[in-house]
Amino acid sequence: MLDQTTDTARRDWLSLLAKSPTGRARDLLSALDLSPSHELLRAPEIGSVMVRGRAGGTGAPFNLGEITVTRASLKLACGTVGHGYVQGRSKEDALSAALIDALMQTEAADHIADAVLAPLRQEMATRRATRAGKAAATKVEFFTMARGED
């Protein structure tokens, strides 16, 4: 079994892959021209996850509604198992995520991290920063015109 630090790293890349825009991770992976042989453990499957919120933000959980999620699992020829979970309904993306997850546990990890995960992380951070910047520009700066007292 993987140790704690690896679990954290794996959690990070799986989360990144799950949230990445449709087709993006797949494109970055296919640009590498790797096609490692593998067998499917779980064919890509589209399903849903019930999202839960909390009353008052911090109180008792309640069911908010579902999101679509697609998952797949595969095994490389060396026996390494990869799992892919992606938001949305792209079976190709779930397969790519599973393949990337498997490769990240092999000697190809550094290469994949540089060529796939790093640009993905960068693009998503940029998108987020752009929106945060626009939000910041709509922050109200109050100034007092006149006070009613005196």
Next chain:
Amino acid sequence: MYVAVKGGERAIENAHAWLGEERRGDRDIAELSVAQIREQLKLAVNRVMAEGSLYDADLAALAIKQARGDMIEAIFLIRAYRTTLPRFGGSLPLDTAEMACERRISATFKDLPGGQVLGPTFDYTHRLIDFQLAANGEVAEAPSRETSADPVPHVTGFLNREGLIEEAGEGEDTPPDLTREPLEFPADRSLRLQALTRSDEGFALGMAYSTQRGYGRNHAFVGELRIGEVAVEMEIPELGFAIEIGEITLTECETVNQFTGSKTEPPQFTRGYGLVFGQSERKSISMALVDRALRWEELGEDNVGAPAQDVEFVLSHGDNIQATGFLEHIKLPHYVDFQSELELVRTLRKEVEEARAAADMANQVPEAAE
């Protein structure tokens, strides 16, 4: 009752063919793409996701296209699709305090940590038709500013520090799910919140408005309204730990309500809560007001008989798919039902006419004798 009848297949096929053509409209006008709907009619997409109770923007945009812009029809399509999906599980409860806020306002505190962030709002627009949009839709890029790493805490959190607002309360880890078990009354708050978040926006708005106009008034302030993205986390059994499986935009509204105390509770502020998929501000505020109105019993308030206090009334009539299903079914063939009604009316009428004729005859007897 309605009875299955055969026949009309060709008429139905032709009606559907014509529906397809009407959906397409004038072929000299460019066809609308699903991506255009997703990007440019985002608030419509948000509503379909919220009331369809399935967060998938591409699917909601397609449903809007298929339904020719009929929102309830689009929501119906999403609800039907949803039932075909296997459910992988439930997420960990969202942490809305970690939201990447694109809008965050408070009507109760001017200077609050994190500030008032207006975001892409219709507020302060003049509601004048913009003819430039018809002529030329190009827009300049919105200004940007340096961001700060300051936290954006929940407003109710700092009211809570003084003990002036009720605690949010605990509950079961696995809340009841009305998509799995039929709604039963009395419904606890988690079930009510689930029903409200997927309820019809117009219905929720009307109910909330009725409380403002005095039918179960609860003096709501918008303590906070925030819109932004939140990550969705789920435990993955094969991994043995939780990962983020997606990211969704949400609108959260917390109302702070005046409360003078009751038999069981001290004077304090109480809370109403709204949380809705997408940028859905009106719905979220409505949800919070109705949630608060429905809490009269647990807060020891009087039931003044207002519609918004009646949990059975609100929850049984807020779902637009249930409502439209029952409403629209009356246009389907009810030939047998109607035939029996027709027979009944004819019989009753005949009896009345016969009775009248007999009476007339009795009155006419003396005249006839003359």
